[in-house]
Amino acid sequence: MLHNIIHIIKHEVLLDYRQKFSIAGTVLFAIASVFVVEKVFQEIKVFSWNAIFWILFIFVSLNSMVRSYAKMTNKRYHYYYTLYDPTDLSLAKIVYNTFNLFFLACVLYFFMSWFTIDPITNKPLFFGALFLGSLGIGAMVSFVSILATKGENSHTLLAILSIPLLIPTVLLLLKITAAASGILNDSSITTDFTFLAAIDLLSIGLSLILFPSLWRN
Amino acid sequence: MKSNQIFSILFLLIICPFTIWAQSDTDFLRSTGKIYTVVAVIAILFLGIMYFIFRLDKKITEIEKQIKE
Amino acid sequence: MNIKKSWWKWLCIPLGLYVLLVGMLVPLKPGITSIDNFNATAGQPFSVHVKGYNSNFDIAENLKAFLRLDSSFLIQHALIKVNGPTDLQLQFDIPNFLPTSEDYATGTLILDNEVDGPSILPAVIRLEQANINVQDGNNLWSKTSLNLASVEKGFKFPHRNILNETIRNTFFHVAIWFAMFFLLILSLINSIQYLRLRSFEKDINASSYAEVAILFGLIGIATGSVWAKYTWGAFWISDVKLNMSAVALLIYVAYLILRASIQDIDSRARLSAAYNIFAFVAMIPLIFVIPRMTDSLHPGNGGNPALGGEDLDNRLRMVFYPAIILWSIIGYWLSNLNIRVKKITEQLISKK
Numbered sequence: 094m095l096h097n098i099i100h101i102i103k104h105e106v107l108l109d110y111r112q113k114f115s116i117a118g119t120v121l122f123a124i125a126s127v128f129v130v131e132k133v134f135q136e137i138k139v140f141s142w143n144a145i146f147w148i149l150f151i152f153v154s155l156n157s158m159v160r161s162y163a164k165m166t167n168k169r170y171h172y173y174y175t176l177y178d179p180t181d182l183s184l185a186k187i188v189y190n191t192f193n194l195f196f197l198a199c200v201l202y203f204f205m206s207w208f209t210i211d212p213i214t215n216k217p218l219f220f221g222a223l224f225l226g227s228l229g230i231g232a233m234v235s236f237v238s239i240l241a242t243k244g245e246n247s248h249t250l251l252a253i254l255s256i257p258l259l260i261p262t263v264l265l266l267l268k269i270t271a272a273a274s275g276i277l278n279d280s281s282i283t284t285d286f287t288f289l290a291a292i293d294l295l296s297i298g299l300s301l302i303l304f305p306s307l308w309r310n
Numbered sequence: 311m312k313s314n315q316i317f318s319i320l321f322l323l324i325i326c327p328f329t330i331w332a333q334s335d336t337d338f339l340r341s342t343g344k345i346y347t348v349v350a351v352i353a354i355l356f357l358g359i360m361y362f363i364f365r366l367d368k369k370i371t372e373i374e375k376q377i378k379e
Numbered sequence: 380m381n382i383k384k385s386w387w388k389w390l391c392i393p394l395g396l397y398v399l400l401v402g403m404l405v406p407l408k409p410g411i412t413s414i415d416n417f418n419a420t421a422g423q424p425f426s427v428h429v430k431g432y433n434s435n436f437d438i439a440e441n442l443k444a445f446l447r448l449d450s451s452f453l454i455q456h457a458l459i460k461v462n463g464p465t466d467l468q469l470q471f472d473i474p475n476f477l478p479t480s481e482d483y484a485t486g487t488l489i490l491d492n493e494v495d496g497p498s499i500l501p502a503v504i505r506l507e508q509a510n511i512n513v514q515d516g517n518n519l520w521s522k523t524s525l526n527l528a529s530v531e532k533g534f535k536f537p538h539r540n541i542l543n544e545t546i547r548n549t550f551f552h553v554a555i556w557f558a559m560f561f562l563l564i565l566s567l568i569n570s571i572q573y574l575r576l577r578s579f580e581k582d583i584n585a586s587s588y589a590e591v592a593i594l595f596g597l598i599g600i601a602t603g604s605v606w607a608k609y610t611w612g613a614f615w616i617s618d619v620k621l622n623m624s625a626v627a628l629l630i631y632v633a634y635l636i637l638r639a640s641i642q643d644i645d646s647r648a649r650l651s652a653a654y655n656i657f658a659f660v661a662m663i664p665l666i667f668v669i670p671r672m673t674d675s676l677h678p679g680n681g682g683n684p685a686l687g688g689e690d691l692d693n694r695l696r697m698v699f700y701p702a703i704i705l706w707s708i709i710g711y712w713l714s715n716l717n718i719r720v721k722k723i724t725e726q727l728i729s730k731k
Contacts, residue, residue: 236657240650244640253636253656258628258661260622292664299660303653306574343407343432343543347609351551351602358598362713369720374602376727 097177119157123201131208139212143270146205147263151230154194154203154206155255158234159241159248162195183304184236187297190231191224198223198310212274218282219273222266225286229262229293236300239307387468387708394705402550402698409495409728410489410538419446419486422475422491426455429490431465431498432538439492445468445499445525446504452478452520474519476512497527500540502526536690542678545606549587549695550702552602555595556624558706562714563663570652575584583725585655586638587717589631591710596628620677623665626686630658631650 109116126149134141138295202223213219234255241251265285271277382687412432419425425446431568436442444456458470467490486504491497508516539546566588573581578603603621604614615621637654641647 154573233661237654240637240654243646243650244637244644246640249638250640253633255625257633258658260626261661261665288664292661295660296657296663299657303656305651306649340436344609345544345547347545347606348403348547348551350605351548354605355555356596358601359709359713360592366713366716366720369724370502373720373723375570375729379660 094178094181097181098185100186101177101182103133105185105189115160116157119153120200121162122156122198123153124153124204127201127204127208130205134209137209139210139274139276140271142205142210142212143267143274143276146201147267149205150198150201150226151259151263153197153258154227154230154234155252157193157197158190158231158238159251166310172281173258179308180301182301182308187228187232187233187300189225190235191228193252194231195224195226198227200231206275213270213277214275216274219246219270222273222289225289225293226262226266229296230259231259232293232296233262236296236303248259265292298310388712391705391708391712394462394701398698398702398705402702405694406533406535407433407544407546408498408535410540410543411490412543412718414488414500417504419473419504419506420439421472421473421477421506425473426458426468426469426470427488427502427504429467429469429488431467431490431495432543433465433495434463434490434498435464435699436467436492436493437464439494440625442467443491444471444491445491445523446473447525448478448484448506448520452517453523453525454520455523468673471707473506474516475508476510476516476519477508478516478520479504481513482509482514489527491527492610494624498538498582520689526720534694536694539678543612545610546695548606549699550558552606552698554702554706555602556599557703559592559595559599559696559712561703561707562595562710563659563662564713565711566592566655567665571653573648573652579644579648579725580722582652583721584714584718585652585716586635588716588723589634589680593628593631594713595706595710596631599627600624618677625663626665627662630662630722632721633680634658642705669711 130145131138132150134145137145202213202219205211234251237255237258238251241247241254244250265288267286268277269282269289273281380716411429411577412431413430414427416425416427420613439459442459444459447453454471454474456469458468458473460468462468484506486506487502488499488500488504490499505701511585527671536546557587566585569588572578607616608614608622633653634654638647638651639649
């Protein structure tokens with residue numbers, strides 16, 4: 094099982110490496126949005142920085158996730174189905190998407206702090222939240238993107254279906270980043286982290302359970 | 311006029327007085343311990359359920375038409 | 380209509396009459412609606428004009444008024460003048476010192492008489508002191524003890540400050556949310572059954588329940604909005620409970636949009652069933668966990684502190700539970716009609 098998962102992830106990385114322009118496109122999207130933010134806000138406050146960071150992150154991740162399943166041509170779809178167990182496939186997808194999103198979040202943070210300000214004082218807390226957030230968002234959006242690619246107008250559908258699901262995660266993340274940037278003095282950060290982890294586990298578990306029934310066609 | 315349009319007009323007609331009354335502190339809906347807020351809530355509930363019944367009625371009319379054809 | 384088979388439909392009539400009549404006609408307990416003076420100074424007389432609600436100050440004997448601080452410290456009134464059944468003029472002689480080491484304290488006003496029983500206006504009066512002497516303050520404020528008449532005459536709903544008569548919304552606004560949740564659970568069960576049995580009937584059921592649940596959710600938001608306008612002063616405020624209910628509604632509207640955007644019947648049923656299950660489970664932290672973590676203005680969350688217990692007492696429950704059953708049955712009935720219409724339409728299409 095682990096062997097299969099690693100194999101699929103390798104395959105994905107290779108595919109993305111071959112289509113460099115698509116990753117570069119997402120990164121460029123992130124940079125362009127950050128630049129717009131820098132131009133619109135002459136002087137950005139810490140609270141708005143947090144809000145904008147997570148909003149940009151949602152859009153960047155939706156943008157990159159739409160590739161995740163849309164890039165699968167029909168032929169490869171069947172190839173995957175005959176080759177691997179759906180549970181392995183979805184686990185591999187979640188792991189790959191998590192690291193993909195974490196990478197994008199780091200890129201976004203790098204450019205946000207370069208162009209505007211860097212309000213984060215507690216870096217380990219922030220990156221921990223970033224990782225758990227990427228995990229949760231990755232699991233949810235990769236599940237929803239399968240649904241969205243089957244419908245018409247999949248790009249809009251992905252946003253409509255996933256944004257309401259992401260709101261609890263994003264609210265928790267906002268709270269944690271506010272604490273990490275020192276504007277919120279909260280002692281219940283550990284409970285927030287537990288909640289975030291619980292939501293992550295919930296969405297991973299659900300996608301593992303529901304993925305096989307979606308995969309069969 | 312379609313039933314949807316009628317309903318949106320009815321809804322506006324009911325909501326508008328509320329917003330006008332809300333301007334002052336000694337308004338109608340706040341009188342007698344805000345009992346008329348409860349009445350407004352029941353009215354909205356009733357309208358919502360009526361809307362659903364009208365929609366169902368429309369669907370049934372369509373089915374009847376299809377059966378006649 | 381066969382009564383044995385459709386008894387639950389007939390149950391709506393007595394339940395509905397009970398909820399409407401008892402819910403609207405049972406009076407509230409006496410309470411205090413407003414006072415005209417909120418600031419008192421230590422060592423000076425504090426006179427205040429009190430407006431009661433449903434109270435009988437004119438026929439009541441043995442009228443008492445207390446001004447209570449945080450826990451056990453209180454003083455009794457110095458003067459009481461009755462102007463009418465709901466109109467009272469009070470005077471307190473505030474002692475020279477307060478039983479606190481800070482320069483202010485918040486006081487609760489308690490009225491008591493043998494006809495109405497106690498009524499409370501919690502934590503509204505601000506008492507200030509120039510000099511601090513905790514020891515003397517403690518002595519001065521513990522001379523009287525709180526002995527309330529505590530009469531419970533007749534069947535009455537509790538009077539809550541700010542809520543007043545809108546406590547009756549429990550039977551409509553709150554009960555409709557519970558009914559919505561009941562319908563969503565039915566929808567979830569049908570979606571799970573669809574993924575197991577793959578019968579189209581289950582798919583139709585799931586979508587119909589979800590539709591009526593969305594209707595109930597919209598009614599819940601609209602009624603809550605009207606109530607909020609006259610209680611908080613705005614149709615929408617940024618409160619956890621409100622945000623979470625709006626998000627839950629967004630999720631289910633997205634479910635309907637997903638259904639509408641897939642043409643193939645088979646994959647529509649499969650994908651929407653999966654999304655339904657996912658959305659329901661994602662909604663659990665949304666509705667139950669996060670509102671409980673943060674404080675909320677919404678009633679039922681400690682927004683209305685009072686002497687006697689919570690926002691929902693046993694007498695409210697006697698109408699609240701039947702109301703939940705009533706709205707759940709009505710929701711089930713409406714979705715049942717919806718299901719039948721959809722099935723007939725499907726049959727007509729397949730015959731053609």
